[in-house]
Amino acid sequence: MQYDEKRLTRIVATDCGSTTTKAILIEWVDGEYRQTIRGEAPTTVEAPLNDVTKGVINATNELEELARLKYNNPNIKFMENGEFVIPRNGDIGVDAYVSTSSAGGGLQMMVTGVVASMTGESAERAALGAGAIVMDLIASNDKRMNHEKIERIRHLRPDMILMAGGEDGGTVKHVVEMAELVSGADPKPRLGAGYKLPVIYAGNVEAQEEVKKTLQDKVDLIVTENIRPKLETENLGPARDKIHDLFMEHVMKQAPGYNKLMEWTRGPDHENVPIMPTPAAVGNIMQTIAREENIEVLGVDIGGATTDVFSVFTDEHIFNRTVSANLGMSYSISNVLASAGLDNIMRWVPFDINEGELRNMIKNKMIRPTTIPFLLKELVLEQAIAKEALRLAFIQHKDFASSLKGMQKQRDISEAFSQSTSGATIVDMMSLDLLVGSGGVLSHAPRRNQTFMMLIDAFLPEGITQIAVDSIFMMPHLGVLSEISTKAATEVFRKDCMLYLGTCVAPVGRSKIGKQALHATITLPDGKVFDEHIPYGELRLIPLGVGEVAKAHLKTSGGLTLDSNKSKELDVELHGGTVGIVIDTRGRRPFGLPTEKAQRISYLKKWMRELKVYPEEILA
Amino acid sequence: MAQAYSAGLTVTDNIILRKERVLPLKGEVLVQKGDKVKAEDVVAETLLPGKVVPFNLANKLGVTPAQLQNFIKIQPGQQITKETVLAENKGLFGTGLFKNVVYSPVDGEVENISSVTGQVLLREPRIPVQVKAFIDGVVTDVIPEEGVIIENKSAYIQGIFGVGDETVGELKVIAKSPSDEIGVGDINDSCKGKVIVTGACVSYEVIEAARNHGVAAIITGGIDDQDIKRLLGYDIGVAITGHEKIGLTIVCTEGFGKINMAQKTYDLLKQFDGHKTSIHGRTQIRAGVIRPEIIIPLDFEHEELKAPEAAVPVLKPGTMIRVIRQPHFGRIAKVTALPEELTKVESETMVRILEAEFEDGTKFSLPRANVEVIES
Structure with missing residues (x-):
């Protein structure tokens, strides 16, 4: 059901994250939908409260108070007796309340397939696309012994299992064998001992009966269409829909307070609006941008516990999502240190710090995840850690976002000499049009220039790429809002959510520090011309406001290239933003930082000063 | 805003505790409603399916x-x-x-x-599994075939982080003050089977000595990240702990690094020096948070077992707080004001702050997120 401004004039949307519950108010003001107020409170899945709705109430209280201040109207109220008043009646109540959630560890799944890189990977893609964390992929060919697989299944305790395997008419034996292993393990759900574990079977249609015989007494078996009916076809939709249904029916009901929250999320006619897993909502939004603008998009949402990367590449707009379950800025911050290593974090820090002090700081953030960096030094360190979390999550994404493996591919003569194979990544930073960041550390960085630098340092965009950020972290909210009003979600997205930071120009190739790299002639809207021969190893910031466009003539030297056609000279339009145009001649493929500490710190300071990333006192 | 919700850890000399002690699978409950149990008593057992x-x-x-x-x-x-x-x-x-x-x-x-x-x-043949009471108390409810609810009155301290599973021992406060740091020489055979309190920090060498002398558990203000890594043989990536088999249990009350134990926590431990203590290091900081617990059972009458409704820690002028991040990490202060507007702090982050005063009268302001409420 979709509504317009006649029925929807005031909406509260929340995202119950693992650390904080973020509430936004969306209102129909002066003939348009706008996001007007934002509030937040710690998520309350921890004792003594153990009830997610308490955090929602606290965040909504903050919204109410700020609304009263903003409109100078002491009568404004969204809730009465601890519940939302729906629909709105003058100052009291809202027309709808919607929510997303990743609290309680989100949706944790295990997937199975016959060949790990084929049906297994398709199952993984379906689970990830539905917003799940994939705890493990178990496949017939994954080199573990059968008893090891059984032990693993028993040990994992997922929220649900997705089983794929075999194209229609293909292997039955291997699929049934996997069902036997699942049956033998007799897995128990992670939350709540009172119900059977949901298992979705989306494999070879001819194995359905045997799988039913093997499993239906032990688990709650749901059979749906084959996820990989043919080797060259993926059919993720039906399995993904089943995952969403089960997430609501089984998993959410087990988390503290969710029964109540599920009753709260309602539209103007009191119809239920299902709570959506946060990543599924963000995925919705990313796909909408790519489709509507007809562009390639790469997006990231870095949270406290996980980092999600979304991409839409190729002419067919192929969507991929990966979740790095243990890369995040609070609960998982210590794992970023363990995965990236101290040296990789320190390479982004423009000062020296005692190693023990840094390690203890990171661990303290892990155990007290809701704290905020007060000291400038701590902010710089957290942003250095964020760069590594983003970089590692992106590596995982590139590996995963690939063409279907195992397909026969006919090649023409031009392809015969290229390296492209089935299963190669479809992520191409050179053809990428837009890089979007979201999540606390990116959306709430005190300076947008910091967000810009975190994104380009972590993702290393190539050629010409627009950079944007979710202004105050509201993509999840809008993703679920679009279920009842695409109009409201789209308007708010364009006007308040998507904040263009500017454009990054980064020639690709290797050269020598100081050697001529790029001659940029940029004519700004006011007629002024930026004209500089920029050496290799530099950054330049040219201010250009939101909505402004500059005409640029770019000419590289030393074999550096600017686009997929390996052009060395280009005339292009560059779009501005709150930061502007950033020219990055630090090199790509490879990008490297000086290894010697003093030299590296000196370069970092120079770049950070040029981009006005931090106050001068920390760069002095 | 006159007040705001704030997270905090419980430290109290008197709480009605309710512990669910259940089997991982259905089995047999060995005690009855109303039974008095000791921490070491087995209350339920079952046979886990074999491999x-x-x-x-x-x-x-x-x-x-x-x-x-x-x-x-x-x-x-x-x-x-x-x-x-x-x-x-x-x-x-x-x-x-x-x-x-x-x-x-x-x-x-x-x-x-x-x-x-x-x-x-x-x-393979089934594996027997037993669940112990873990705390001295009374069985107030039986969940048929699954386990029991045990209640008691206790002095109770929630830790911030720990390693090692449930254990029970007599409390022995070795540290002479919350800022004390004990040495290897302070550990001897008198510590065997005890739950020892070490002050602001515990070094790897002291932990080793404690293990060698059969100490059951260590309570410390802080611990160095590298000492934990050395002890476990790996770096903790995500804080899901409690399953470690390292010969003893460790509970930190404050965090990583050398951090003075909160005075209130130290005083409480000192007050109950010599008492039987149940303790575990289980920590899980996501997906249903679990914090380590230090439980010192007290004498009680059955009528006292009425748990009050969980109170929400609230920040308001006059609330005592502890700072939980730099600057002033670990210091105690009293809230003086809670300004409504967002305020820019040193890192240029715009946050909701609180204004507070240290015991010596020095005034300061900090993000509200960087303090926890000390329950009075």
Whole structure:
């Protein structure tokens, strides 16, 4: 059901994250939908409260108070007796309340397939696309012994299992064998001992009966269409829909307070609006941008516990999502240190710090995840850690976002000499049009220039790429809002959510520090011309406001290239933003930082000063 | 805003505790409602299903899965030993020559036989599992076949982080003050089986000495990240702990690094020096948060077992707080004001702050997120 401004004039949307519950108010003001107020409170899945709705109430209280201040109207109220008043009646109540959630560890799944890189990977893609964390992929060919697989299944305790395997008419034996292993393990759900574990079977249609015989007494078996009916076809939709249904029916009901929250999320006619897993909502939004603008998009949402990367590449707009379950800025911050290593974090820090002090700081953030960096030094360190979390999550994404493996591919003569194979990544930073960041550390960085630098340092965009950020972290909210009003979600997205930071120009190739790299002639809207021969190893910031466009003539030297056609000279339009145009001649493929500490710190300071990333006192 | 919700850890000399002690699978409850139990008593037990051994019988016998049923000698549910014949063929031309006999590789039970894959699943004998009471108290409820609810009155401290599982011992406060840091020489045979309190920090060497002297658990203000890594042999990536088998349990009350133990926590431990203490290091900082607990059971009358509704820690002028991040990490102060507007702090982050005053009268302001409420 979709509504317009006649029925929807005031909406509260929340995202119950693992650390904080973020509430936004969306209102129909002066003939348009706008996001007007934002509030937040710690998520309350921890004792003594153990009830997610308490955090929602606290965040909504903050919204109410700020609304009263903003409109100078002491009568404004969204809730009465601890519940939302729906629909709105003058100052009291809202027309709808919607929510997303990743609290309680989100949706944790295990997937199975016959060949790990084929049906297994398709199952993984379906689970990830539905917003799940994939705890493990178990496949017939994954080199573990059968008893090891059984032990693993028993040990994992997922929220649900997705089983794929075999194209229609293909292997039955291997699929049934996997069902036997699942049956033998007799897995128990992670939350709540009172119900059977949901298992979705989306494999070879001819194995359905045997799988039913093997499993239906032990688990709650749901059979749906084959996820990989043919080797060259993926059919993720039906399995993904089943995952969403089960997430609501089984998993959410087990988390503290969710029964109540599920009753709260309602539209103007009191119809239920299902709570959506946060990543599924963000995925919705990313796909909408790519489709509507007809562009390639790469997006990231870095949270406290996980980092999600979304991409839409190729002419067919192929969507991929990966979740790095243990890369995040609070609960998982210590794992970023363990995965990236101290040296990789320190390479982004423009000062020296005692190693023990840094390690203890990171661990303290892990155990007290809701704290905020007060000291400038701590902010710089957290942003250095964020760069590594983003970089590692992106590596995982590139590996995963690939063409279907195992397909026969006919090649023409031009392809015969290229390296492209089935299963190669479809992520191409050179053809990428837009890089979007979201999540606390990116959306709430005190300076947008910091967000810009975190994104380009972590993702290393190539050629010409627009950079944007979710202004105050509201993509999840809008993703679920679009279920009842695409109009409201789209308007708010364009006007308040998507904040263009500017454009990054980064020639690709290797050269020598100081050697001529790029001659940029940029004519700004006011007629002024930026004209500089920029050496290799530099950054330049040219201010250009939101909505402004500059005409640029770019000419590289030393074999550096600017686009997929390996052009060395280009005339292009560059779009501005709150930061502007950033020219990055630090090199790509490879990008490297000086290894010697003093030299590296000196370069970092120079770049950070040029981009006005931090106050001068920390760069002095 | 006159007040705001704030997270905090509980430290109290008097709480009505309610602990659910349940089996991982259904089993037998060994106590009854109203029974008084000791921490060491077993309250429920069950038999966990044994390890599953998949065994491709068709392959072993050299027949197809469909043919297997002609040769199989077992059926699902049947008890087996290593002498049990699972299947045998009739040999060459049915003469018994070159007859192939397959014996069970394990003792246990037949779980499943598949004519599609030719695989049999054998289950090893069940493994007994017991659940202990963990705290002295009264059984106030029995969950049939699953476990019990035990209640008591206790002095209670929630830790911030820990390693190691449940244990019980007598409390022994070695540290002379919350800022004290004890040495290896302070650990001796008198510490055996005890829960010792070490002050602001515990070094790797002291932990080693404690292990060697059979200490049950250590309570410390802080611990160095590198000492934990050395102790466990790996770096903790995500804080899900409690399963470590390191010979003792460690509970930190403040965090990582050398951090003075909160005065209130130290005073409480000192007050109950010599008392029986139940303690665990289980920490899980996501997906249903679990914090380590230090539980010192007190004498009580049955009528006292009425748990008050969980109170929400609230920040308001006059609330005592502890700073939980730099600057001023660990210091105690009193809230003086809670300004509504967002305020820019040193890092240029715009946050909701609170204004507060240290005991010496110095005033300061900090993000509200960087303090926790100390319950009075």
